[in-house]
Amino acid sequence: NAGVTQTPKFQVLKTGQSMTLQCAQDMNHNSMYWYRQDPGMGLRLIYYSASEGTTDKGEVPNGYNVSRLNKREFSLRLESAAPSQTSVYFCANRETYNSPLHFGNGTRLTVT
Amino acid sequence: RKEVEQDPGPFNVPEGATVAFNCTYSNSASQSFFWYRQDCRKEPKLLMSVYSSGNEDGRFTAQLNRASQYISLLIRDSKLSDSATYLCVVNMGTGSARQLTFGSGTQLTVLP
Numbered sequence: 001n002a003g004v005t006q007t008p009k010f011q012v013l014k015t016g017q018s019m020t021l022q023c024a025q026d027m028n029h030n031s032m033y034w035y036r037q038d039p040g041m042g043l044r045l046i047y048y049s050a051s052e053g054t055t056d057k058g059e060v061p062n063g064y065n066v067s068r069l070n071k072r073e074f075s076l077r078l079e080s081a082a083p084s085q086t087s088v089y090f091c092a093n094r095e096t097y098n099s100p101l102h103f104g105n106g107t108r109l110t111v112t
Numbered sequence: 113r114k115e116v117e118q119d120p121g122p123f124n125v126p127e128g129a130t131v132a133f134n135c136t137y138s139n140s141a142s143q144s145f146f147w148y149r150q151d152c153r154k155e156p157k158l159l160m161s162v163y164s165s166g167n168e169d170g171r172f173t174a175q176l177n178r179a180s181q182y183i184s185l186l187i188r189d190s191k192l193s194d195s196a197t198y199l200c201v202v203n204m205g206t207g208s209a210r211q212l213t214f215g216s217g218t219q220l221t222v223l224p
Contacts, residue, residue: 042199042216043156058211090155094212098144098203101212103155 002026006091006104013081013111021076021107023091031094032074033101034058034066036087043090049074081111115139116202118215126223129190133218135200136182144203147174147185149196150217156199159185190222 007022025032034046035058045058049068063085065077078085088108092101118135125131137145145162160167162174162183173186183202187194200215 040216043214045211048211088153100146100148100158100161100201101156103157106155108153 004091004093004102004104006089006107008107009105010108011110013078013109015082015111017081017111018077018079019081020078021089021091021109023074023076023104024072025074025093026072027093027095027102028071029093029095029102030071031097032068033092033094034064034074034076035090035092036060036085037090037106038087046076046089081109083111085109086111114215115204115213116200116215118198118200118218120216120218122219122221124221124223125190127190127192129222130186130188131190131220132187133185133198133200133220134182135184135202135215136180137200137202137204137213138181139202139204140178140181142181142202142204145174145176145183146201146203146212147172147183148199148201148214150199151196156214159198187220190220192222192224195220195222 004025030051033048035043037043044060047066049055052071067075091104094101115138147159148156149159150156166175171188175184197217199217
């Protein structure tokens with residue numbers, strides 16, 4: 001039982017390159033989330049999906065797009081990476097609106 | 113004012129000590145509260161939920177004070193393995209938009 005799985009674990013991009021961060025869950029939870037974590041800033045919500053087929057912006061959505069094609073998977077896309085997007089990205093899910101989050105292992109992204 | 117505020121520390125305590133962290137939140141309508149622990153370069157992991165009546169899990173005690181809008185975490189008989197960053201998390205908003213807002217974390221180092 002893997003819970004929430006993210007790929008890749010590490011990635012280095014050049015400015016302007018694009019990439020998609022993948023997230024998959026085997027917990028059958030409706031809600032899924034993408035956060036970024038920067039030193040001294042805490043975790044900030046990028047996008048979330050309350051259910052399959054729906055997505056909404058979080059606190060810091062600029063420069064990102066997401067896709068929730070099915071209940072299991074929620075991907076995060078950087079169309080044109082910028083150095084300011086260097087961060088650790090966490091995918092998470094939760095069972096209900098009052099439940100805690102379950103996190104994946106994270107993707108460490110560096111944009112040069 | 114930040115929505116969720118924590119003393120960043122660091123807290124350096126000897127093994128066996130008792131240490132307490134506080135966290136204040138700005139939204140009086142917040143519904144649920146959690147403490148997470150995060151080890152260096154790892155994903156946050158749920159330590160415990162915080163209930164209105166207060167709750168205990170082994171050496172850990174969490175309390176909620178709605179009138180003063182803060183939650184606390186008490187760790188008794190500190191172990192070296194308790195060294196980590198502790199994140200205060202508050203659930204704010206309504207319905208599917210209800211989001212978990214994270215504090216920046218309090219760093220704890222337990223010294224031998």
